[in-house]
Amino acid sequence: MNLPALSFDQLRHLAPRALRRHIATDQYQGHTSGLGQGRVQANIVILPGDWADEFLRFCTLNRQACPILDITRPGDPLFRHLGEHVDIRHDVPRYRVYRQGELTEQPQNIKHLWRDDLVAFAIGCSFSFEQPLLEAGIDLRHVKLGRNVAMYQTDIDTRPTERLQGKLVVSMRPLKAADAIRAIQITGRMPNVHGAPVHIGDPRLIGIHDLGAPDYGDAVPLADDELPVFWACGVTPQAVVQASRPPLCITHAPGCMLVSDLHNHSL
Template identity: 50%
Template sequence: MKLSNLSPEKAREMIRKGEWDRPTAGLSNGYIQANLVVLPKEMAYDFLVFCQRNPKPCPVLDVTDVNAYHPPSVAPQADLRTDLPKYLVYRNGKKTEERTDLTDVWTEDMVGFLLGCSFTFEQALLENDIPIRHIEEGLNVPMFKTNLSCQPAGKFHGPMVVSMRPMKSNDVIRSIQVTSRFPSVHGAPVHIGDPETIGINDLQSPDFGDAVPIKEDEVPVFWACGVTPQAIAMHMKPKLMLTHAPGHMFITDQKNEAFGVL
């Protein structure tokens, strides 16, 4: 069976067994993938309000109960501690660990958040014959910190992160139309064209992910990105935050089209 045709359950099982430790783009095509943020319950309300005020970079798909690691709405049989290929641990705003299992750092006061991921609308772009460079090259999508400020909530404040996809100018309008159908997974682009306008000086030096080649006849298109909470963590320095590693997403049981709008 092709990896793109794996059921979410089988894909998560393969990840849990250590048989897949790479970015999840292309796994279980047609199913929603999600960013993960895990915080102590004392910070969870502020973060939920932050997401509500910043739905483009932080569209909430599901929230666990305190010390529950099974996302009740999108994959109730899954385990958020083990079912992502790679996790990051932030302590006081610094990335201190990369790991493949959160079991021994997920404490009793933790709350897990799943946020929409651009991998969902990428499938829709491909179905509309719009090429995606990082998939063609077998790379992780390039992501950049910007000078766009998120709306603060409680202790949470800081810059938006965007993901970038180069495309021909005659594909840009169609890409806006296609991704606008998916507001729960970042929706339409937040910027098109000159990267310096949003504080990006070098498209070949992403803050997260991999650089991709950009051809002379192409325009960079930027979408709000679910890695934003990691930039927020670096900015506000919470005592502890657990996240997915960029590109290493959680695969849900929900179909992409379930989150699309007509």
């Protein structure tokens, strides 16, 4: 194919399948925030055989951080439950390849890396619950400021498996009390996208000592009449997997998610 590159504004008008087809041509390698017409976007983790089995157990034990939306059969590059012809070999704008836990490559597709024993996991992402929050009239500061959400490593242990263990990573959104209460109710009804917050208020109680210095993403200011509200974050499984140094692990690059055909409200 030899399609012309599209502007970001043109990309915004593409339906999810058309967007994936454009991304598959390697002509777009940027972030997917605001793209895909409000459909579900997913974190991606790809692992070989026995690591995949263990990772599935880890996700099951840590569902709030790792809500699995779909999982491929070994060697099959298609997510069968995320939409029409969703091919994980090229439908993500940019990938990260880790070998023994070290970042070795950031390709635009992974056709050259695909193997018969690879299993791909699509994991729910907080983009999906931000839409219902915004629709409920709740302002999200990082959205307003055009920044990535602030993410922090906590001192909360995940439930370990043999080789996979680590601390919970959370995303933080500053909210006024009334909005925090509504946000808890709204996200509590979305267990496939991290569900209700894991903490609210004093960050030190979960091992976060400086809100101004997030471990991932961008810091946002907290007003005097706001509470920091913390949700389990889909970065958790990536961080845990990288720390355990499997021979091969492929993920999406930060912010460059897989755009599915699923509606956010279906979660």
